[in-house]
Amino acid sequence: MSAVIEGHHDDHHHGPAKGITRWLYTTNHKDIGSLYLWFSFIMLFIGGAMAMVIRAELFEPGSQIVSPEFYNQMVTNHGLIMVFGVIMPAFVGLANWLIPMQIGAPDMALPRLNNLSFWILPAAFGVLLATFFMEGGAPNFGWTFYAPLSTEYAPPTVTYFIFAVHIMGASSIMGSINVITTILNMRAPGMTLMKMPLFVWSWLITAYLLIAVMPVLAGAVTMMLMDIHFGTSFFKAGGGGDPVLFQHIFWFFGHPEVYIMILPAFGIVSHIIETFSRKPIFGYDSMVYAIASIALLSFVVWAHHMFTVGMPIAGELFFMYSTMLIAIPTGVKVFNWLSTMFKGSLTFETPMLFAIAFVALFTIGGLSGLMLAIAPADFQYHDTYFVVAHFHYVLVPGALFSIIAAVYYWLPKWTGYMYDEFMGKTHFWLSFVSVNLTFFPMHFVGLAGMPRRIPDYAMQFADYNMIVSVGAFLFGLSQLLFLYVVLKAIFYGKKATGQVWEGAQGLEWTLDSPPAYHTFETPPNLEAGEAKG
Amino acid sequence: MYLKKFILCLTALFLSPLSFSAWDDINMTPGVNAIAQEIFGLHMTIFWICVVIGALVLGFMVFLIIKYRKKEGVEPADFDDNPKLELTWTILFAVILVGMAIPATTTMIKAYDDEEGDINILITGHQWKWQYEYMEDEVSFFSNLLTSLDARNNIAPKTENYLLEVDEPLVIPVNKRVRFLITANDVIHSWWVPDFAVKQDAIPGFINTAWTYVDEPGVYRGQCTELCGVYHGYMPIVVKAVSDSEYKDFIQGKRDLKAQQALLTEKLWETDELFAIGEEVYLKNCVACHQVNGAGIPPVFPALAGSEIVMNDKGRQVEILMEGVQGAAMQSYAEQLTEVEIAAVITYTRKAWGNDAGGDGEIVVPKEILDYKNNKL
Ligand code: HEM
Ligand SMILES: [Cu+2]
Numbered sequence: 001m002s003a004v005i006e007g008h009h010d011d012h013h014h015g016p017a018k019g020i021t022r023w024l025y026t027t028n029h030k031d032i033g034s035l036y037l038w039f040s041f042i043m044l045f046i047g048g049a050m051a052m053v054i055r056a057e058l059f060e061p062g063s064q065i066v067s068p069e070f071y072n073q074m075v076t077n078h079g080l081i082m083v084f085g086v087i088m089p090a091f092v093g094l095a096n097w098l099i100p101m102q103i104g105a106p107d108m109a110l111p112r113l114n115n116l117s118f119w120i121l122p123a124a125f126g127v128l129l130a131t132f133f134m135e136g137g138a139p140n141f142g143w144t145f146y147a148p149l150s151t152e153y154a155p156p157t158v159t160y161f162i163f164a165v166h167i168m169g170a171s172s173i174m175g176s177i178n179v180i181t182t183i184l185n186m187r188a189p190g191m192t193l194m195k196m197p198l199f200v201w202s203w204l205i206t207a208y209l210l211i212a213v214m215p216v217l218a219g220a221v222t223m224m225l226m227d228i229h230f231g232t233s234f235f236k237a238g239g240g241g242d243p244v245l246f247q248h249i250f251w252f253f254g255h256p257e258v259y260i261m262i263l264p265a266f267g268i269v270s271h272i273i274e275t276f277s278r279k280p281i282f283g284y285d286s287m288v289y290a291i292a293s294i295a296l297l298s299f300v301v302w303a304h305h306m307f308t309v310g311m312p313i314a315g316e317l318f319f320m321y322s323t324m325l326i327a328i329p330t331g332v333k334v335f336n337w338l339s340t341m342f343k344g345s346l347t348f349e350t351p352m353l354f355a356i357a358f359v360a361l362f363t364i365g366g367l368s369g370l371m372l373a374i375a376p377a378d379f380q381y382h383d384t385y386f387v388v389a390h391f392h393y394v395l396v397p398g399a400l401f402s403i404i405a406a407v408y409y410w411l412p413k414w415t416g417y418m419y420d421e422f423m424g425k426t427h428f429w430l431s432f433v434s435v436n437l438t439f440f441p442m443h444f445v446g447l448a449g450m451p452r453r454i455p456d457y458a459m460q461f462a463d464y465n466m467i468v469s470v471g472a473f474l475f476g477l478s479q480l481l482f483l484y485v486v487l488k489a490i491f492y493g494k495k496a497t498g499q500v501w502e503g504a505q506g507l508e509w510t511l512d513s514p515p516a517y518h519t520f521e522t523p524p525n526l527e528a529g530e531a532k533g
Numbered sequence: 534m535y536l537k538k539f540i541l542c543l544t545a546l547f548l549s550p551l552s553f554s555a556w557d558d559i560n561m562t563p564g565v566n567a568i569a570q571e572i573f574g575l576h577m578t579i580f581w582i583c584v585v586i587g588a589l590v591l592g593f594m595v596f597l598i599i600k601y602r603k604k605e606g607v608e609p610a611d612f613d614d615n616p617k618l619e620l621t622w623t624i625l626f627a628v629i630l631v632g633m634a635i636p637a638t639t640t641m642i643k644a645y646d647d648e649e650g651d652i653n654i655l656i657t658g659h660q661w662k663w664q665y666e667y668m669e670d671e672v673s674f675f676s677n678l679l680t681s682l683d684a685r686n687n688i689a690p691k692t693e694n695y696l697l698e699v700d701e702p703l704v705i706p707v708n709k710r711v712r713f714l715i716t717a718n719d720v721i722h723s724w725w726v727p728d729f730a731v732k733q734d735a736i737p738g739f740i741n742t743a744w745t746y747v748d749e750p751g752v753y754r755g756q757c758t759e760l761c762g763v764y765h766g767y768m769p770i771v772v773k774a775v776s777d778s779e780y781k782d783f784i785q786g787k788r789d790l791k792a793q794q795a796l797l798t799e800k801l802w803e804t805d806e807l808f809a810i811g812e813e814v815y816l817k818n819c820v821a822c823h824q825v826n827g828a829g830i831p832p833v834f835p836a837l838a839g840s841e842i843v844m845n846d847k848g849r850q851v852e853i854l855m856e857g858v859q860g861a862a863m864q865s866y867a868e869q870l871t872e873v874e875i876a877a878v879i880t881y882t883r884k885a886w887g888n889d890a891g892g893d894g895e896i897v898v899p900k901e902i903l904d905y906k907n908n909k910l
Contacts, residue, residue, distance in 0.1 A: 243736050
């Protein structure tokens, strides 16, 4: 008995293990956070390379560099990788690094589970990417994998795809259990729920969304598996099944999923804007309620992706109204951010630039979302580039910019080194210009009638597609600059102070930069002071 | 050369809102019937509402960025909420939304009107072509992409309607209520003609309905809008709206053709004649998978050249063409091709690529296909 306790005690004071085992066996939230973030960064370049193939193919009308079959594989895997391999793992990485430091906890509540939830991810994506080298090629049915294209008519590798999705789902569920347990049990004394930093709040709600919908996704792919290999007919019209059922199940997962990819961004941006406005966040309570109501509403809007499947009119109207409602809490958030800046003392370091761009461009994405919500108009918009423009505005200058902003904001804290401000700003301006050059014209080709997911297009769309492609190449290149800035900071950066940013509030800024391997082994006591922020 | 074009396009992009003709090219089509025009109006309304909100928000942001940048000696304020203000803008949002929901609802109700049509047309999506069946007249045909492979591969020049042209357009009369019954044979497709504001998913096992009422004769083009496999980008829709008398002629022509086909199956056939028809049919329907040289793309699309079934098992080959192959891309051609065409294409595959040397070399005549059909009944 006493031996165990002593062993445990020793553990506490040594640093990380040496070599590769540090990363394989680590149960440290900071190490696991870094693993998630690097994984996501690598996947960003893989998924990004696929986007470059897509844009090269669409540079001009006519067949350019790949076959229609390979084009479909690119579209599918680009979507899957960006959603499940980039945005989601990056947010989990940020959660790992930040939640314990922001709530004054020594680590995540379930450190071994934490290790497992990370390490099964590379396995899942290994399986997915391996399908490129298998007979029949990689999945080619779109990231939304509608049956029966993904069942009766799928390449044989669909089974590996199902397996990969199952693993990703398991990873997300374990990660969310960990987040919820940590937040609910390990807050420093005095940090009541309504004093939690907004990033923590946004992740608490995101984690509940994940736990609610990931099993639904798992159910959908399991039903596919049964249809493909075990003779059931869930989605097979020929056997009395229902292909539309698939879409209902998928989007019951899928719509909350899109909010899973944006809620943590809301938290991040709130922190950055208050720091660089040197002013507390405006309307903390309404921010929390807005996130919660967006999350709740996200469960009852799913069929806005299905306005053209032939729903009865009552269904169309219900989903139209419920979707429009989401615009209210979303608008509240945007106005709160603006009010935080109002009468502040603003400076524009790289994280703030990305955060401001987030608010501006996310607003554009939200407004196009509102247009898409209008069901009769959606008859014309649906499955065109207008939709592609919408979701890229919310996901690239939305979710991705928030992640980039977070990296610039907290990198000095994590590594102890400052990044190069000039290079950071260069990265920002290149990204900002090219992201708009890429996605803004897509609205118009969409309205003019260009369907999405086609490898070649009619002549009237040619000019705009060329602009889009040039923008996309530029955006892709700009992200190499991001990698350079991060590496330069880590290897050659100037030492950062503990406070890092003049206006930063919150527990993580009370720690050294970089923080010790184990932090807050004795929780800070907040009974007296305030920790909001 | 690209650079010049690029700069030109870029200028166009930023100037386009100013010049009206360019604006039309990049906006939704106003459409050619009442409901499409109403949806267009709705689109423009919500578009301008969003533009105004967007401009206000972004404008206010620019103001904040300029006005409140950090200055020496100016302390930031420290207020952190204002419940009255927050309530005000929440209510404001709700009001704007209600303002948008009202016209949206009325338009929706009109679009969903589901009365019988004067003419009912069953539209079936197939990988990768559309089938149109005039229910009242028992006339049915397939509509395939016309654009040549050479144009797609940049060998031949691209014409104005590149990828938007078909061999046989759907023909409808003007000033009649035309109802579409939309379904699919394999995977989900979606039938979209922007000028009619009709976009309706074609789903196996379901029949969706949509309708149109066109008053301008003309040619209207659209595309499949649901990812349906490899050639999703290559199954356009062309609708020709014509006067009533032209429409009647068209239907009569189709019925005559059908009668002729029936006669053809009774005729005595020469091998060369069948081979020639068969080659044409093959190039139109089969090359996508089995390739021009019959080599296929194994393992997904098997080779026909040197295939045991093609060379020596006539019965099985007929069966495959008539029934399709479960779980593979190979579909049934019983409905899509005439008896003559099926017999001809089988004959062609048994004679081409040296298959006649390797196999029994027998041909198949249309009567055999007809018998197969009749036996099944
Ligand atoms: C005001 C908020 C929003 C509204 C009203 C809204 C509305 C919609 C609607 C109606 C569609 C379906 C369009 C169609 O397929 O015809 C759609 C698609 C989509 N939205 Fe949003 N949206 C909003 C915000 C977001 C956010 C925050 C995200 C993600 C971060 C997002 C991601 C997506 C994605 C990924 C799709 C397309 C999925 C696909 O078909 O592949 N949206 N949105
Ligand atoms: Cu949605």
